[in-house]
Amino acid sequence: MNEQALPRRNNEGFLESANEWTQAVAQVIASEDGIKLSEKHWEIIEFLREFYGKHEIAPPSNRLFVKAVREAFGQDKGNSIYLMQLFPGTPAKTACRIAGLPRPTNCL
Amino acid sequence: MTTLIVIDQAPYGLWAGREALDMAFSLATFDQPVSLLFTGAGVNWLRKGQTPDAIEQKSVERNLSAAPVFGIEQLLADEASCQRYGLSPDELIDGANMARGSSGLLASYTNVIFSN
Amino acid sequence: MKLPMSQIHTLHILNKTPEHPRFNECLAMMGPDDALVLTENGVTALWSTSKAALPKVFATKADLQARGLVAEANGATSVDYPELVDLTVQAKRVISW
Numbered sequence: 001m002n003e004q005a006l007p008r009r010n011n012e013g014f015l016e017s018a019n020e021w022t023q024a025v026a027q028v029i030a031s032e033d034g035i036k037l038s039e040k041h042w043e044i045i046e047f048l049r050e051f052y053g054k055h056e057i058a059p060p061s062n063r064l065f066v067k068a069v070r071e072a073f074g075q076d077k078g079n080s081i082y083l084m085q086l087f088p089g090t091p092a093k094t095a096c097r098i099a100g101l102p103r104p105t106n107c108l
Numbered sequence: 109m110t111t112l113i114v115i116d117q118a119p120y121g122l123w124a125g126r127e128a129l130d131m132a133f134s135l136a137t138f139d140q141p142v143s144l145l146f147t148g149a150g151v152n153w154l155r156k157g158q159t160p161d162a163i164e165q166k167s168v169e170r171n172l173s174a175a176p177v178f179g180i181e182q183l184l185a186d187e188a189s190c191q192r193y194g195l196s197p198d199e200l201i202d203g204a205n206m207a208r209g210s211s212g213l214l215a216s217y218t219n220v221i222f223s224n
Numbered sequence: 225m226k227l228p229m230s231q232i233h234t235l236h237i238l239n240k241t242p243e244h245p246r247f248n249e250c251l252a253m254m255g256p257d258d259a260l261v262l263t264e265n266g267v268t269a270l271w272s273t274s275k276a277a278l279p280k281v282f283a284t285k286a287d288l289q290a291r292g293l294v295a296e297a298n299g300a301t302s303v304d305y306p307e308l309v310d311l312t313v314q315a316k317r318v319i320s321w
Contacts, residue, residue, distance in 0.1 A: 055170050055173055057174055060130065064136065068177050106133065116246075214253070219318050219319075220318070
């Protein structure tokens with residue numbers, strides 16, 4: 001899949017509709033950030049997709065993203081360093097962008 | 109410092125309540141103890157079985173189900189208001205509890221903020 | 225500084241006009257050591273008939289000016305934003321109605 005074939009996105013690269021997400025879309029968006037998706041990435045992406053399906057909201061801030069991951073997977077993965085290594089920048093924003101979710105509301 | 113955010117308006121008609129929810133999530137982000145009290149028409153936020161797809165809004169029921177994950181301490185429903193809106197305890201969404209006498213409750217927090 | 229030195233127990237910040245149900249709820253909850261700050265459309269209360277019932281009361285200067293009102297004539301003290309912050313710091317508790 002190339003850039004042109006991606007579903008509609010906003011000016012920060014977030015999908016306009018979470019329903020249009022596919023794994024192929026995730027790979028293209030991740031490559032824009034220089035990320036090659038591994039099993040570890042997919043685990044978090046799938047967690048976020050499930051979280052959004054259940055609560056109709058993405059974790060609104062980076063700290064709440066870390067908190068939610070910690071609740072689900074424990075301290076080993078639910079910490080800033082682990083998530084920062086997988087999703088550089090602001091992990092909640094980077095991960096939500098790749099997972100096709102809306103931009104976290106309280107992230108700068 | 110403890111904060112109680114009070115929502116006294118029905119869901120879906122106005123944005124004010126969602127802004128209050130955002131405020132609660134922001135406080136939780138910085139590990140500030142925060143609870144939500146639903147009173148008056150606001151208790152309708154806590155009714156099970158909301159399906160707002162046809163009005164193209166996100167379900168506040170589902171949004172609120174994330175509150176415990178984010179560390180929001182309590183979801184409280186004013187009992188008298190629940191009676192007025194025909195809500196019995198078993199019709200409340202999971203994690204919400206009845207509270208009796210909200211004025212005593214207001215006096216027990218350092219900060220009380222009504223949503224607009 | 226014209227702000228009171230005595231401790232405020234609860235500071236009530238009220239931005240609703242007297243017609244709003246929360247206006248009376250607020251007045252009903254006010255105790256003897258509490259203070260009231262009128263902000264936004266709340267400042268109109270100083271000119272409404274219900275003002276006789278108002279206790280120790282402040283009003284934000286910018287909101288008064290915006291509506292062509294002056295506080296002092298009606299027994300209230302006007303405060304700018306830094307003074308409003310001082311009041312919230314002095315108070316043990318704050319309720320934003």
